[in-house]
Amino acid sequence: MISRELAVFAYLPGEVSDVPAGLLTLSEEGPISIGASFVYGTRYLARPNAIEIDPVSLSLKKKDELVGAELHPASGLLLFGAIRDAAPDAWGRRVIEAKRKVPLNSLPESEYLLAAGSNRVGAIDVRSDINSPATHGLLSDIHSLEYLIEAAQRIEEGQPIPARLETFFDAGTALGGARPKATLRDEHGKLWIAKFPSKSDGYNIPLVETATLRLAQLAGIRVPELQDPIVLANGTHVMLIERFDRVGAANTMTRRHFISALTLLGCPEADSPRKNYVDIADAIRKFGAAPMLAHNLKELFSRMVFNILVTNDDDHLRNHGMLWVPQHHAWELSPLYDVVPKPTLATERFLHLGIGQQGRLATLNNALSWYARFGLTRDGAIEAIKDVWSIVREWKGRFEEFGVSGSEIDKISSAFRHARDIGGREIGLF
Numbered sequence: 001m002i003s004r005e006l007a008v009f010a011y012l013p014g015e016v017s018d019v020p021a022g023l024l025t026l027s028e029e030g031p032i033s034i035g036a037s038f039v040y041g042t043r044y045l046a047r048p049n050a051i052e053i054d055p056v057s058l059s060l061k062k063k064d065e066l067v068g069a070e071l072h073p074a075s076g077l078l079l080f081g082a083i084r085d086a087a088p089d090a091w092g093r094r095v096i097e098a099k100r101k102v103p104l105n106s107l108p109e110s111e112y113l114l115a116a117g118s119n120r121v122g123a124i125d126v127r128s129d130i131n132s133p134a135t136h137g138l139l140s141d142i143h144s145l146e147y148l149i150e151a152a153q154r155i156e157e158g159q160p161i162p163a164r165l166e167t168f169f170d171a172g173t174a175l176g177g178a179r180p181k182a183t184l185r186d187e188h189g190k191l192w193i194a195k196f197p198s199k200s201d202g203y204n205i206p207l208v209e210t211a212t213l214r215l216a217q218l219a220g221i222r223v224p225e226l227q228d229p230i231v232l233a234n235g236t237h238v239m240l241i242e243r244f245d246r247v248g249a250a251n252t253m254t255r256r257h258f259i260s261a262l263t264l265l266g267c268p269e270a271d272s273p274r275k276n277y278v279d280i281a282d283a284i285r286k287f288g289a290a291p292m293l294a295h296n297l298k299e300l301f302s303r304m305v306f307n308i309l310v311t312n313d314d315d316h317l318r319n320h321g322m323l324w325v326p327q328h329h330a331w332e333l334s335p336l337y338d339v340v341p342k343p344t345l346a347t348e349r350f351l352h353l354g355i356g357q358q359g360r361l362a363t364l365n366n367a368l369s370w371y372a373r374f375g376l377t378r379d380g381a382i383e384a385i386k387d388v389w390s391i392v393r394e395w396k397g398r399f400e401e402f403g404v405s406g407s408e409i410d411k412i413s414s415a416f417r418h419a420r421d422i423g424g425r426e427i428g429l430f
């Protein structure tokens with residue numbers, strides 16, 4: 001077993017550069033993780049605006065007890081949730097492996113973690129030691145998209161990356177998720193995530209994901225800024241979504257700390273399918289900023305209803321996120337991301353997360369069953385369902401306005417459900 005000590009840095013609210021936050025020790029046997037510990041730096045603890053790296057395992061509520069204390073991940077996790085969120089996920093790992101020319105999942109976690117670079121999600125960075133500088137690399141701009149897509153396709157196909165495409169390694173490793181993507185910088189220095197098509201897609205996902213997020217926005221859900229998808233000369237569409245974990249642009253850009261709901265719930269990834277939306281609601285009650293609480297719980301409810309109506313069954317715990325609110329020393333629900341309709345012929349459908357008394361069954365009466373856990377009255381919950389349904393029912397016209405072609409609409413049509421067919425009558429919608 002090898003113990004590897006790494007330095008964790010934090011971008012404090014409103015600051016453009018980071019400060020050392022503490023030392024992370026990872027115990028590893030090759031690619032197998034054995035455990036982790038963390039010690040906050042004494043100077044970091046003395047900072048009034050210090051952010052907690054992880055609310056569950058590295059809380060700053062009792063700062064006095066933390067000086068010199070060796071902290072371990074809660075619930076026997078092998079890594080702190082927030083550090084896991086700042087590490088590359090499936091896609092980033094493939095990019096790093098392509099760069100190093102090593103087999104799938106063959107590197108120790110510490111190597112993946114370091115290789116993600118300083119453009120990683122949230123307001124923390126992980127580097128080899130306290131003196132190592134941030135590695136922002138060469139972020140590509142929109143004009144490099146053709147190259148980035150070519151590199152992404154090669155990575156998906158397991159082909160080598162020629163030298164002329166190597167800039168992709170700086171843009172492609174930093175973010176989580178499994179689909180091909182890269183961070184781009186626009187002409188003002190603002191950061192965007194570019195999401196590309198993948199070789200196994202059955203329809204135009206960049207175009208449809210953009211339209212679906214815009215539909216959610218019309219339904220009153222908070223969505224990051226989106227650009228119209230870019231269409232390359234060969235007809236490839238690319239989705240462009242603003243990075244909500246960055247504020248401002250270029251030299252004045254600051255960061256907001258981000259964690260997934262997986263981290264908020266302090267559980268291993270394998271537990272995600274056994275968790276419910278109300279588990280997230282309870283965790284928001286515990287760690288959320290009080291002034292935003294009622295609004296966040298209601299919005300979580302609306303997101304669940306939206307996912308039911310569009311059959312977004314990839315609603316796992318990493319697809320819900322939280323951002324740090326410095327004024328309140330607490331967390332709030334992040335804007336919505338990664339919502340994609342899933343066409344299917346099944347009449348009985350399930351989301352990934354539990355919805356209500358009938359488990360993961362994707363119906364509106366099931367969604368209503370635990371309304372009080374979202375801080376809603378029964379009438380308030382029905383109103384919220386009505387608000388979302390009144391927008392989703394018009395999805396075809398909206399998608400046409402958003403530039404989705406008739407043939408793409410046909411391909412995804414089976415994903416969209418009529419409220420009448422999924423319990424709308426029972427809860428008094430009709």
Ligand SMILES: Nc1ncnc2c1ncn2[C@@H]1O[C@H](COP(=O)(O)OP(=O)(O)OP(=O)(O)O)[C@@H](O)[C@H]1O
Pocket residue numbers: 091121175176177178179180193224241242243244245314318319321337338
């Ligand atoms: N707009 C955004 N701003 C900042 N971070 C984001 C944004 N959208 C997504 N992320 C972060 O990047 C990760 C990957 O993004 P996303 O979930 O969209 O990708 P994906 O590859 O489609 O994921 P999955 O593997 O769930 O299909 C998210 O889990 C989240 O941590």
Ligand SMILES: [Mg+2]
Pocket residue numbers: 177178318319338
């Ligand atoms: Mg995702």
